[in-house]
Amino acid sequence: MLENREEELTTVRVQDPRVQNEGSWNSYVDYKIFLHTNSKAFTAKTSCVRRRYREFVWLRRQLQKNAGLVPVPELPGKSSFFVGSTDEFIEKRRQGLQQFLEKVVQNVVLLSDSRLHLFLQSQLSVPEIEACVQGQGPQTVTEAILHYAMSNCGWVQEEESRPALLPGGDLQGSYAGLGSPQGPSCLETFPYWSDFGMDEPHSDSPEEPAEPLGAGREEQ
Numbered sequence: 001m002l003e004n005r006e007e008e009l010t011t012v013r014v015q016d017p018r019v020q021n022e023g024s025w026n027s028y029v030d031y032k033i034f035l036h037t038n039s040k041a042f043t044a045k046t047s048c049v050r051r052r053y054r055e056f057v058w059l060r061r062q063l064q065k066n067a068g069l070v071p072v073p074e075l076p077g078k079s080s081f082f083v084g085s086t087d088e089f090i091e092k093r094r095q096g097l098q099q100f101l102e103k104v105v106q107n108v109v110l111l112s113d114s115r116l117h118l119f120l121q122s123q124l125s126v127p128e129i130e131a132c133v134q135g136q137g138p139q140t141v142t143e144a145i146l147h148y149a150m151s152n153c154g155w156v157q158e159e160e161s162r163p164a165l166l167p168g169g170d171l172q173g174s175y176a177g178l179g180s181p182q183g184p185s186c187l188e189t190f191p192y193w194s195d196f197g198m199d200e201p202h203s204d205s206p207e208e209p210a211e212p213l214g215a216g217r218e219e220q
Contacts, residue, residue, distance in 0.1 A: 006038060008037075008038055008039040008040070009037065009038055009039070010035070010036075010037035010038075010039050010042070010105045010106070011035070011036050011037070012033065012034070012035045012036075012098070012101045012102055012105055012120070013032075013033070013034045013035075013098065014031050014032070014033055014094050014097045014098035014101060015031065015032050015034065015094065015098075016031065016032040017029050017030070017031050017090045017091075017093075017094055018030060018031075018050075020052075028052050028053075028054075029052065029053070029090055030050045030051060030052040031050065031051060031052070031094060031097060032048065032049075032050050033047075033048070033049050033050070033051055033101065033120060034046075034047070034048045035047045035048070035105075035120050035121070037105075041108075041111045042117065042121065043117065043121060043141075043142050043145040043146060043149075044121050044145055044146070044148075044149040047120060047121040047145075047148075047149065049119075049120065049121070049122065049123050050123070051119065053075075053093065053097070055119065055126060056075055056097055056100065057075065058126050059115065059116065059119050060072055060073075060075055060100070062113070062115050063104070063110050063113055063115070063116065066113050066115075067109055067110060067113075070107070070109045070110070072104070072110065073099070073100050073103035073104055074100070075096065075097070075100050076092065076093045076095075076096025076097060076100075101120075104116065105120075114132075114133050114141045115129055115130075115133055117141060117145060118132060118133070118141060118144060118145065121145045121148065121149070122144050122145050122147075122148040123148060124144060132144050
């Protein structure tokens with residue numbers, strides 16, 4: 001008898017770039033990362049976090065260090081000189097970051113790295129991720145991801161008057177009523193699979209690149 005298996009699908013989107021600390025010397029751009037999956041490789045089936053380029057650079061280094069001979073996809077590279085507007089630069093980078101993550105989550109070797117899961121499914125900082133992976137934090141990797149998922153941090157409304165709903169109008173299962181909106185702004189509604197489209201490419205940078213946020217200012 002043939003076994004009827006559901007195809008495993010993972011969709012990741014990098015979107016909603018925002019300038020943080022705008023107007024100050026340490027302003028930078030971060031991006032919303034939304035992940036939706038039915039894969040057993042992930043602890044949470046839906047997650048939403050915000051990450052900056054510097055954290056992507058750290059993630060790629062760690063993946064490469066732990067993947068051995070398995071090639072790790074490239075990041076959109078550092079650009080010390082960019083011809084075009086700031087918006088064009090940020091959009092090009094967003095596309096490159098999305099393509100990077102799309103390739104990473106399809107690689108079974110890279111998926112075995114706990115740092116990747118904490119990067120995508122918790123809002124822990126880089127030092128906190130390292131501590132958690134090394135068993136020096138207050139929670140295990142699974143506990144950290146579940147705690148973030150059930151705190152509703154990933155479902156923060158950008159407008160408090162608009163409740164976060166799933167298709168059909170209800171909050172999802174055990175998430176309903178848990179926690180209070182806090183943390184990074186992520187989703188307004190839970191999207192359908194059909195809402196997703198795949199984007200597009202690029203050289204790695206060992207350091208945080210200069211992202212044009214205005215005349216004479218660089219991303220920190």
